[in-house]
Amino acid sequence: MKSGGNLEAVLVAGHFAVTGELGPPRGSNVDAVRKKAAPLKGMVDAVNITDNQTAVVRMSSWATSLICIQEGLEPNYQMVCRDRNRLAMQADILGASALGIRNMLALSGDHQSFGDHPKCKGVFDIDSIQLINMVKTMRDESKFLSGEAIDGPPRLFIGAAANPFGEPFEFRVHRLAKKVAAGADFIQTQCIYNMEKFGRFIDMANDMGLTQKVHILAGITPLKSLPMAKYMATSVPGMDVPEALIKRIEGVDKKKRADEGIKIACEQIQELREMKGVAGIHLMAIEWEHKVPEIVERAGLLPRPKVAPPPPQPPAGEA
Amino acid sequence: MIVASRKSLDEILGLLGSCKKVLVLGCGGCTSICLAGGQREVRDLCAELDARVRDHGGGLTLHELTIERQCNETFFADADALVKDYEAVLSTACGAGVQFVAERHPALPVLPALNTAFVGFDKGVGWYEENCRTCGDCVLGETGGICPVTRCAKSLFNGPxxxxxxxxxxEVDKTVPCAWFEIHKRLKGQGRLALITKVRPAREWENQTRRSVIQEPYKARYAKP
Known part of the structure; x- marks a missing residue:
């Protein structure tokens, strides 16, 4: 075991994994975190804790991750390249591991111009693929990026993102291959609405042998309403929402649209479970965390597997 | 070429403060080529300053002089002779030129009339675009001649x-081409996609402290005894 975490154990045991997402509050409001965490407990194998998502300042992802651990939820600590240089990143990686965080997700991060401090200085000292490789080197070789030795390497299951729908489509699987080569253990994809195109992406990943090397969790975000569907279709760069899906939501009574969105998500999940090379789903119920129990229940994903904790490992350096 | 654009008249007047006699020093180098700080722009700037000051009771004497370049002492004979008669120099050179003048005349306020913007090329007359961040470790040979440091909003080395x-x-601006989309397209056209399918490791940033360059044939000349 690389991390000793639950998500790794679930995936290695071959279960179809479920991860969720929790956005930290814009303040030090611990109760807000607990309130979002409560419905996720027992419903997901790990929960992503976003890192200043959309470049808006929030409670730090490592601090929110620690609150989630207190609440009995395994966090997937997100880290973006926008806000930290390699010194701060490595320091936070060590601190996160020391305090019991077992998963992290390496991301470039939304550009600062989208956020609440649009003219701040973006760091981007290293990019997401270089970050993946840095964590892997820290964990597996017990070395900093500088090559110097680490006293107690971090134990982290390394995640990365993939957007099968960004252009150029044909290069996306090659970028996935770069993330795998850099050291990613698992991948969480952008929200999928165009299942046919995602199928083509996974076929390519299967053909290149990538799905043998990395666990791919397919991104699912249920559409809550018609405005949300239209927003996703037109205003989120790199998102692909087919017209037919929008028509389907439009076609039902306004009061039943949220339910239709969940129904669509459940159908997608069924289809993904049958898809070779898909190891689980990443359920991003954006500001809809309380609906997660209902969604995973209706999708037949309960109960979540209980995998025996791995035997304790000797500290690095001891045989 | 270094590209610059003029500061607002209000900001320039603020910098001049109570100075009554000012030498407006134009530069015939990059800022002249990008139509921000050459002879013609100095003339226009002085006319605008004159008009504004006249509306407020006058009292500002401006002298115009444009020299070939403000970043080399060879071209300073005329300026040096004039400077002593003025309370301040308003320079329309780039940031390097302003500092060169300031270092040459440390007793005098030397003020920038321009904001130095970037290293770029011409898109049309009076229209320029940034293309180089002078990062000190050029990767253009492997990115199809398209700079990811400058043209990718996140300066990614393993994009898009x-x-x-x-x-x-x-994603930042729908009118701006994605640098990595363009890099992919160009390398695909050249049959050289293999250049971007391998992981490019973290780089050492060469522009974090002030740099100086001595070309190889001149190293002996500037060697410290």
Whole structure:
């Protein structure tokens, strides 16, 4: 075991994994975190804790991750390249591991111009693929990026993102291959609405042998309403929402649209479970965390597997 | 070429403060070529300053002089002779030129009339675009002649990020091409995609402290005894 975490154990045991997402509050409001965490407990194998998502300042992802651990939820600590240089990143990686965080997700991060401090200085000292490789080197070789030795390497299951729908489509699987080569253990994809195109992406990943090397969790975000569907279709760069899906939501009574969105998500999940090379789903119920129990229940994903904790490992350096 | 644009008249007047006699020093180098700080722009700037000051009771004497370049002492004979008669120099050179003048005349306020913007090329007359961040470790040979440091909003070395729009533009601005979309397109056209399918490791940033360059044949000349 690389991390000793639950998500790794679930995936290695071959279960179809479920991860969720929790956005930290814009303040030090611990109760807000607990309130979002409560419905996720027992419903997901790990929960992503976003890192200043959309470049808006929030409670730090490592601090929110620690609150989630207190609440009995395994966090997937997100880290973006926008806000930290390699010194701060490595320091936070060590601190996160020391305090019991077992998963992290390496991301470039939304550009600062989208956020609440649009003219701040973006760091981007290293990019997401270089970050993946840095964590892997820290964990597996017990070395900093500088090559110097680490006293107690971090134990982290390394995640990365993939957007099968960004252009150029044909290069996306090659970028996935770069993330795998850099050291990613698992991948969480952008929200999928165009299942046919995602199928083509996974076929390519299967053909290149990538799905043998990395666990791919397919991104699912249920559409809550018609405005949300239209927003996703037109205003989120790199998102692909087919017209037919929008028509389907439009076609039902306004009061039943949220339910239709969940129904669509459940159908997608069924289809993904049958898809070779898909190891689980990443359920991003954006500001809809309380609906997660209902969604995973209706999708037949309960109960979540209980995998025996791995035997304790000797500290690095001891045989 | 170094590209610059003029500061607002209000900001320039603020910098001049109570100075009554000012030498407006133009530069015939880059800022002249990008139509921001050459002879013609100095003349226009002085006319605007004159008009504004006249509306407020006058009292500002401006002298115009444009020299070939403000970043080399060879061209300073005329300026040096004049400077002593003025309370301040208002320079329309780039940031380097302003500092060169300031170092030459440390007793005098030397003020910038321009904001130095970037290193770029001409898109049309009076229209310039940034293309080089002078990072000190050029990767253009492996990126199809398209700079990811400058042209990718996140300066990614292993792009493109997930935000490339369907039309191949940047998530930050839908009118700006995604650098990595363009890099992919160009390298594909050249049959050289293998250049970007391997992981490019973290780089050493060469522009974090002030740099100086001595060309190889001149190293002996400037060697410290």
């Amino acid at each position: 990020c997930g935000g490339t729009r369907s039309e191949g533009t940047c």
